[in-house]
Amino acid sequence: xxxxxxxxxxxxxxxxxxxxxxxxxxxxxxxxxxxxxxxxxxxxxxxxxxxxxxxxxxxxxxxxxxxxxxxxxxxxxxxxxxxxxxxxxxxxxxxxxxxxxxxxxxxxxxxxxxxxxxxxxxxxxxxxxxxxxxxxxxxxxxxxxxxxxxxxxxxxxxxxxxxxxxxxxxxxxxxxxxxxxxxxxxxxxxxxxxxxxxxxxxxxxxxxxxxxxxxxxxxxxxxxxxxxxxxxxxxxxxxxxxxxxxxxxxxxxxxxxxxxxxxxxxxxxxxxxxxxxxxxxxxxxxxxxxxxxxxxxxxxxxxxxxxxxxxxxxxxxxxxxxxxxxxxxxxxxxxxxxxxxxxxxxxxxxxxxxxxxxxxxxxxxxxxxxxxxxxxxxxxxxxxxxxxxxxxxxxxxxxxxxxxxxxxxxxxxxxxxxxxxxxxxxxxxxxxxxxxxxxxxxxxxxxxxxxxxxxxxxxxxxxxxxxxxxxxxxxxxxxxxxxxxxxxxxxxxxxxxxxxxxxxxxxxxxxxxxxxxxxxxxxxxxxxxxxxxxxxxxxxxxxxxxxxxxxxxxxxxxxxxxxxxxxxxxxxxxxxxxxxxxx
Amino acid sequence: xxxxxxxxxxxxxxxxxxxxxxxxxxxxxxxxxxxxxxxxxxxxxxxxxxxxxxxxxxxxxxxxxxxxxxxxxxxxxxxxxxxxxxxxxxxxxxxxxxxxxxxxxxxxxxxxxxxxxxxxxxxxxxxxxxxxxxxxxxxxxxxxxxxxxxxxxxxxxxxxxxxxxxxxxxxxxxxxxxxxxxxxxxxxxxxxxxxxxxxxxxxxxxxxxxxxxxxxxxxxxxxxxxxxx
Numbered sequence: 131x132x133x134x135x136x137x138x139x140x141x142x143x144x145x146x147x148x149x150x151x152x153x154x155x156x157x158x159x160x161x162x163x164x165x166x167x168x169x170x171x172x173x174x175x176x177x178x179x180x181x182x183x184x185x186x187x188x189x190x191x192x193x194x195x196x197x198x199x200x201x202x203x204x205x206x207x208x209x210x211x212x213x214x215x216x217x218x219x220x221x222x223x224x225x226x227x228x229x230x231x232x233x234x235x236x237x238x239x240x241x242x243x244x245x246x247x248x249x250x251x252x253x254x255x256x257x258x259x260x261x262x263x264x265x266x267x268x269x270x271x272x273x274x275x276x277x278x279x280x281x282x283x284x285x286x287x288x289x290x291x292x293x294x295x296x297x298x299x300x301x302x303x304x305x306x307x308x309x310x311x312x313x314x315x316x317x318x319x320x321x322x323x324x325x326x327x328x329x330x331x332x333x334x335x336x337x338x339x340x341x342x343x344x345x346x347x348x349x350x351x352x353x354x355x356x357x358x359x360x361x362x363x364x365x366x367x368x369x370x371x372x373x374x375x376x377x378x379x380x381x382x383x384x385x386x387x388x389x390x391x392x393x394x395x396x397x398x399x400x401x402x403x404x405x406x407x408x409x410x411x412x413x414x415x416x417x418x419x420x421x422x423x424x425x426x427x428x429x430x431x432x433x434x435x436x437x438x439x440x441x442x443x444x445x446x447x448x449x450x451x452x453x454x455x456x457x458x459x460x461x462x463x464x465x466x467x468x469x470x471x472x473x474x475x476x477x478x479x480x481x482x483x484x485x486x487x488x489x490x491x492x493x494x495x496x497x498x499x500x501x502x503x504x505x506x507x508x509x510x511x512x513x514x515x516x517x518x519x520x521x522x523x524x525x526x527x528x529x530x531x532x533x534x535x536x537x538x539x540x541x542x543x544x545x546x547x548x549x550x551x552x553x554x555x556x557x558x559x560x561x562x563x564x565x566x567x568x569x570x571x572x573x574x575x576x577x578x579x580x581x582x583x584x585x586x587x588x589x590x591x592x593x594x595x596x597x598x599x600x601x602x603x604x605x606x607x608x609x610x611x612x613x614x615x616x617x618x619x620x621x622x623x624x625x626x627x628x629x630x631x632x633x634x635x636x637x638x639x640x641x642x643x644x645x646x647x648x649x650x651x652x653x654x655x656x657x658x659x660x661x662x663x664x665x666x667x668x669x670x671x672x673x674x675x676x677x678x679x680x681x682x683x684x685x686x687x688x689x690x691x692x693x694x695x696x697x698x699x700x701x702x703x704x705x706x707x708x709x710x711x712x713x
Numbered sequence: 714x715x716x717x718x719x720x721x722x723x724x725x726x727x728x729x730x731x732x733x734x735x736x737x738x739x740x741x742x743x744x745x746x747x748x749x750x751x752x753x754x755x756x757x758x759x760x761x762x763x764x765x766x767x768x769x770x771x772x773x774x775x776x777x778x779x780x781x782x783x784x785x786x787x788x789x790x791x792x793x794x795x796x797x798x799x800x801x802x803x804x805x806x807x808x809x810x811x812x813x814x815x816x817x818x819x820x821x822x823x824x825x826x827x828x829x830x831x832x833x834x835x836x837x838x839x840x841x842x843x844x845x846x847x848x849x850x851x852x853x854x855x856x857x858x859x860x861x862x863x864x865x866x867x868x869x870x871x872x873x874x875x876x877x878x879x880x881x882x883x884x885x886x887x888x889x890x891x892x893x894x895x896x897x898x899x900x901x902x903x904x905x906x907x908x909x910x911x912x913x914x915x916x917x918x919x920x921x922x923x924x925x926x927x928x929x930x931x932x933x934x935x936x937x938x939x940x941x942x
Contacts, residue, residue: 135741243748311759319752322743331738349755353762357770360881369866370877372774385866388778388874393770400766 136239137327137678159245160671161230164252166562168226171252175259176219182207184630191623193604201603202290205274208601209291210266212277213299216405217306218259220547224412225310225348226255228554229317229341231562235661236338238326238679238701240672242316251313258305261298268294276601278402281373281394285366287380296366300359307352307359317345326660328681332436333700335659335685336429339436340415343443344408350447351404358397365389395457399450406543407446411439413550414481417503419685420553421485423657424500425492426696428686430484438477438484445474455523456530464523471521475514482511493689493696497655498572502553505580506546513542516591531601534594537587545583552579552636559643560650561661564668567643571635578632585625589618658697659685753920757927764931767885768938771878775942783870785940788861789853803940806849807932810890813842814929817922824918829904832918836901839925843894850887854880879939886935889928896921 155163186207189199199207230248234241242248265272274290275283283289284296291299321334321342334342361372365386373394374386422429429435451459451467485507494500516538520526529535552575559567596615598605605611653662665675679701687698727735737743744751775782786799793801820835857863863876900921909915 137741244752311756315752315756315759318755319748323746323748323751325741327741330735330740331743332734349759350762353759354766357763357766360885361770364865364877364881370881371866371873372770372877388774388780388872390774390777393773393777396773397766397770 136324157249159241159249161234161242161245161248162562162669164248165227165229165231167252168222168230168255169228171256171259172219172223172227175214175263176223178263179211179214179219180630180633182211182214184626186211187623187626189603191620191626193606202274203271204603205276205601206272206290206295209274209277209279210262210272214262215544216277216409217303218262220409220543220551221310221348221405222255222306223551224409224547225317225341225345226252226313228337228412228416229345230313231558232337232661233317233320233341234324235664235669235673236335236659236685237321237324238329238660238674238681239320239324240674240678243319243324244316247312248316251309251316254305254309254312258302258309261305262302265291265295265298265302268298271295273299278395278398279362280398281362281365281389281391282375282377282379282384282386285362285374286384297363300363300366304356304359304363307356310348310352314345314349317341318349326679326681329660329700332433333681333684335415336418336432336435336439337412337415339439340411340413340418343439344411347404347411347443347446348408351401351408353401354397355401358394358401361397362394392454392457392459395454396451399453400447402453403450404443404446407442409543409547411443413506413547414439416554416557417506417550418481418485418488419659420499420503420550420557421488422686422688423557423655423659424495424497424503425489426495426688427488427492428684428688430487430490431480432684432686434480435484438481441477442474445470445477449474452521452526455526461523468521468523472518475518475521478514482507482514497556498567498569498576499553499557499655501573501576502549502556505576506549506553508580509541509549509583510546513538513540513546517542528597529594531599532594533590533598533600536600537590537594540583540587540590545587549579552576555640557655558661559640560654560667561664562668563644563647564650565643565645565647566650566654567647568639571639571642575632575635575639578635579629582625582629582632586622586629589622593618653699656695656697658683658687658699660700663699663701747914747916749920750916750923753923757923760927761931764886764934767882768934771882771938774874774878775872778872778874780872782872783868783875785942788857788870789940800940802849802853803936806846806853807936809842809849810846810929810932813839813846814926816842817925821919821922824904824915827910827913827915829907829910832915833901833905836897836904836918836921840894840897840901843890843897843925847887847890847894850883850890854883882935882939886928886931889931893925893928896924 154160158164158167185198186204188196189204230242233239270291270293272291273279273284273295275285275296279296279299285292289296321338325334361370364370365372365374369385371386371389373391374384374389375391376387377384418429418435449467449471451463452471455464455467489504516534520529520535520538556567556572559565593615596612597610598615605616650667652664652667655662660679660681661669663679664673680703681700682703683698683700685700687693687700689696690698787797789803790797790799791801792798816835816839820832820839823831823835857876857879862869863879865877865880867873868876900917903909904915904918909917
């Protein structure tokens with residue numbers, strides 16, 4: 131009763147071949163369609179979060195000129211912006227979107243191992259988004275507790291959205307975790323168990339390594355959030371006291387007693403810190419592939435890159451309390467967590483060096499995806515270095531809860547992954563749609579986005595060092611805030627408006643290219659990895675036609691001396707480049 | 714760097730850590746098991762973290778509360794003829810659940826022998842043990858709620874977190890057992906009907922068993938941390 135690997139099965143007839151419009155595009159079990167469904171949903175909800183950020187940025191930049199938001203709405207919008215961007219946009223887009231699309235294609239599989247579960251994952255995700263959006267329409271509006279949802283504030287009287295908003299937020303997160311688990315089990319099992327012949331783990335593209343390790347992180351980190359969500363729900367609805375201490379609320383003693391608010395912070399950040407790497411690791415992987423393809427050079431130090439991803443993934447579970455230096459936990463913890471936090475900089479720096487060494491003396495093609503990938507290196511180094519400041523307890527204490535944190539966080543986890551998202555969309559657009567995008571529009575989009583985001587977030591570091599606290603509706607006339615800080619705040623808002631407007635270029639480009647774009651060749655970037663070697667562009671259901679591919683090499687054979695072209699696809703046998711062994 | 718990527722060298726066995734890594738990164742599939750089994754293992758790993766977080770949170774609130782914690786030997790005692798026997802109900806519940814693991818293991822064995830009747834019978838017995846466990850848990854809850862007056866938000870015997878953590882964690886575990894009972898019954902029905910005869914593949918019995926053993930194993934930890942501490 132030995133189990134036969136997918137690649138060795140004779141009969142690859144697909145039992146769920148779609149035949150109607152509905153099974154093909156709506157209740158689809160095809161990983162490519164599910165990926166696009168995930169991506170469209172995530173980007174749509176991300177646009178909502180973008181608009182929210184513009185609304186509160188207008189308030190912050192011009193506190194006296196606009197009356198678009200009142201203080202309550204300000205907190206609600208800040209909260210929803212953060213949660214949507216981190217969980218519902220970036221996590222869903224990288225894993226549900228790119229993970230779904232790339233894993234079977236890059237591993238040489240026909241689909242995810244359990245397509246029905248995969249379909250279910252998307253629909254449950256959509257449900258979680260609907261529940262989250264519903265909180266805008268309940269009495270009291272969405273929660274305004276800040277995206278970290280710290281109790282006791284999150285469920286105490288007086289916090290915006292304490293009636294329905296916080297419940298819908300918690301419920302939506304729980305549903306999201308269910309959806310993610312269904313998808314995540316599929317991604318991990320597919321990578322482990324359903325690869326093409328010859329596709330060993332050490333021949334997988336780094337994009338898959340990043341997505342794979344990030345998914346494992348998700349499967350182990352989201353449980354902490356689920357548990358925190360269940361306990362907070364019980365505190366709020368049933369009246370238990372897991373997180374709620376006895377305290378005065380609006381002048382009267384509340385009905386709780388003996389709960390530990392710090393317990394929530396531990397649970398939240400045990401999820402929250404790996405979450406940073408759930409977003410970052412797929413970005414690391416994808417950017418490695420994009421850099422290598424467009425530099426026509428193998429990725430520098432492939433094995434080191436793989437082990438760095440694994441090491442970062444493992445370390446990310448022992449650094450969580452560096453978010454809690456000011457929480458009042460035992461100071462000795464701070465020593466431990468500062469140490470682990472600084473250790474994680476080692477594999478991360480290693481990756482940055484390897485990206486730069488990949489570019490060094492490469493044959494750089496400054497295509498749109500390449501520009502975004504190089505832009506990522508800049509923003510990531512920037513955000514990573516300020517991370518070293520905040521990882522040290524003594525430096526973090528004065529900077530905590532200031533704009534320095536906002537600047538750091540948005541550089542490293544906002545701008546950097548989003549640049550990779552754009553790099554990835556531009557890079558795989560020809561394969562996904564079968565059309566080329568407009569290169570000029572793409573380059574304009576890149577420069578406006580890169581320079582614009584820098585002019586948003588660089589000044590924030592300066593504001594933070596001045597001591598400007600975050601989460602304030604308006605600053606008024608305060609002695610320690612000089613006039614220049616107010617002017618800078620206004621400038622940041624103008625830059626934010628420009629960056630948001632620049633994103634229209636992207637959407638115009640996508641929509642225009644879908645119909646009017648030049649027909650794409652099967653492999654326009656002349657890339658070696660497997661997804662570009664499909665018989666059809668865009669790939670059809672089942673991906674590979676009659677026969678599954680056989681893999682003979684790693685995905686980074688570029689500019690191999692003696693080869694007839696400057697790249698050797700993964701599914702081309704050795705004989706094609708017989709001189710290769712001389713290296 | 715590239716030389717170890719060629720096919721000829723990927724198949725030569727290397728020593729030490731490199732060989733270890735090479736084995737794991739093997740061709741086509743990493744583990745020589747069906748997809749469903751691999752996925753169940755990974756799911757259980759994830760579920761372990763859920764229970765781990767629950768139990769850690771429980772330990773945290775129990776250690777940080779300033780109100781005395783009720784003595785489990787007294788709270789979970791049953792009286793027979795006026796004589797209280799500590800932990801007797803929980804001992805029976807644990808025994809029932811551990812026994813069900815035994816019948817489950819037998820079911821897996823008969824499954825691989827393609828003995829459909831015995832497999833299904835043993836799975837139904839396992840499910841019955843599971844249902845008995847949930848029934849006894851319901852009895853225990855009733856006793857705590859009705860007789861002792863314990864609520865999630867209050868507890869006449871001491872710390873309110875006692876009721877909160879107890880109902881939450883045993884409830885979450887009880888839900889796992891109930892789902893397991895349904896899962897077992899469905900698979901047993903399909904075994905009986907001969908749904909797996911076409912492929913001759915009875916891995917599903919083992920996969921169901923993995924879940925069931927996991928639920929039992931978690932109970933051992935809940936038992937140790939809740940009733941014995």
